[in-house]
Amino acid sequence: MSNEAFWINGIGKETRVGPAELKNPAYGQVLIKAIAVPVLPGEWKIHAGLIPIPLNLPTVIGLVVAGFVEKVGFGVTRFKAGDRVAANSTGVATNDPRFGSLQKYVIAPETLTMKIGDTPFEEAATLVSGWAAYSALFRALPLEPPINGQITKKNEKVLIWGASSVLGSVAVQVAEAAGYNVVGVASGRNASLVKSLGNVQFVDRTSATAADDVLALGPYKAVFAAQDDAEDQVKIGKVLAAQGGGTFNSTAGNRSGVTLPEGVTATFHQYLFDFLKPEEREFTKWVWWGHFEEAIISRRLTPIPWEVRGDLTAVAGAWESLRNGSVSGKRLIIKPNQE
Incomplete structure (x- = not known):
């Protein structure tokens, strides 16, 4: 099992797809095999420097992932290997490439991971990007x-x-x-x-x-x-x-x-900070393990259309489509791994 990621080498600089370290999840974390990852408008803006977020470069960004749980860290009780899930991996908030979702294997906090039942990964990824x-x-x-x-x-x-x-x-x-x-x-x-x-x-x-x-x-x-x-x-x-x-x-x-x-x-x-504050633990649980999760599993939420663009090599092209305004009323999806 090896990892591969879409790397940002520098602000405004050429991106690349290349090897990424595969680490085990720590306490309270899950390792997810990424099947569907939504491409978000803020990503190309971060790369272009329009959203001035300090990054330790080179790095991997991306916030949302849907896929299979590969491993769970110590203390995780709600998920097990093989579970179908979607998550907010916390991406740039941690300034750590392990949590960027634009890669084959993504680490995410258990608290921001939900079960998706039989919901298709592309649908779950589209909906969860509205977290x-x-x-x-x-x-x-x-x-x-x-x-x-x-x-x-x-x-x-x-x-x-x-x-x-x-x-x-x-x-x-x-x-x-x-x-x-x-x-x-x-x-x-x-x-x-x-x-x-x-x-x-x-x-x-x-x-x-x-x-x-x-x-x-x-x-x-x-x-x-x-x-x-x-x-x-x-x-x-x-x-x-x-x-x-x-x-x-x-x-x-x-x-x-x-x-x-x-x-x-x-x-x-x-x-995102609302879900990371200790005092918001009950709110976070209500959203990710309650109302939002139930709505996705039961298919009560209607997703906007999505379009699969390809694997990690298609990220740069998807960013360009978002940048030039040619995408409206749909979400672009990347498939880092095949099911």
């Missing part, structure tokens, strides 16, 4: 989570901007499961996709009247920008200002060059 929706909705905003799996309908609306992205699509469905009425904003070409996620009111973000259309469907208890640019933030600012001001959570925070109306603010939240 941050739980942190965004129930910690950053924060909304009221579903209690004991029961949906308690609330006469309140949540606006999800970027609803056709993986993160946005998961957020739409989780917010609905918590009892909120959802308005989803995305490009008109992805209208059918967004509407398939549930009882969602759709608004075309490319429409000249998008802000007014969104405002007409409000007011909103909370606003989550799962995928937004500067122009989108101007529109969100207009909506919130019209309903008296407020705060929205964005994966990018307040975009450079965007001046929001008085009384409107954009916040940035370190979603």
Whole structure:
């Protein structure tokens, strides 16, 4: 058994696929044979230096993996070799290539690993790459989570901007499961996709009247920008200002060059940290071994479409597709190992 990884040699420098050390999982960790790994938009931005994360180079990045448990470390009781799982490996948060998911064998913490039952690896990898929706909705905003799996309908609306992205699509469905009425904003070409996620009111973000259309469907208890640019933030600012001001959570925070109306603010939240804090142990368990896991095993969550691009040698091409904007309404998947 040998390991191979997609290596970043330096910021903006040429990447390579090459050998990687294969280490045993430590206490509380699992070693996963990677079958499906989603390629995430933030990865090419890290490589390009647009997201200034300090890295010990050369390194392996990537956050999400689906595959088989190969080995478990001491203290792991929930998983065993052969289990079909998906995980957040913590990637760049650890600044350690062992945890980067763009390789054949990935180490991940037991606490951020879930069982996936018979769910196809590609589907599980696509859905699990929306893990941050739980942190965004129930910690950053924060909304009221579903209690004991029961949906308690609330006469309140949540606006999800970027609803056709993986993160946005998961957020739409989780917010609905918590009892909120959802308005989803995305490009008109992805209208059918967004509407398939549930009882969602759709608004075309490319429409000249998008802000007014969104405002007409409000007011909103909370606003989550799962995928937004500067122009989108101007529109969100207009909506919130019209309903008296407020705060929205964005994966990018307040975009450079965007001046929001008085009384409107954009916040940035370190979603992963919510699952790494000792005081959030129960929340982490509820998400990864409870609500999220159950929703994936039972196939209650609808994934956006995915496209398999190939093995590790296809990562650079997938990054380029994301960089040039030729991918919309789907997730690109890499297959480091065959099943």
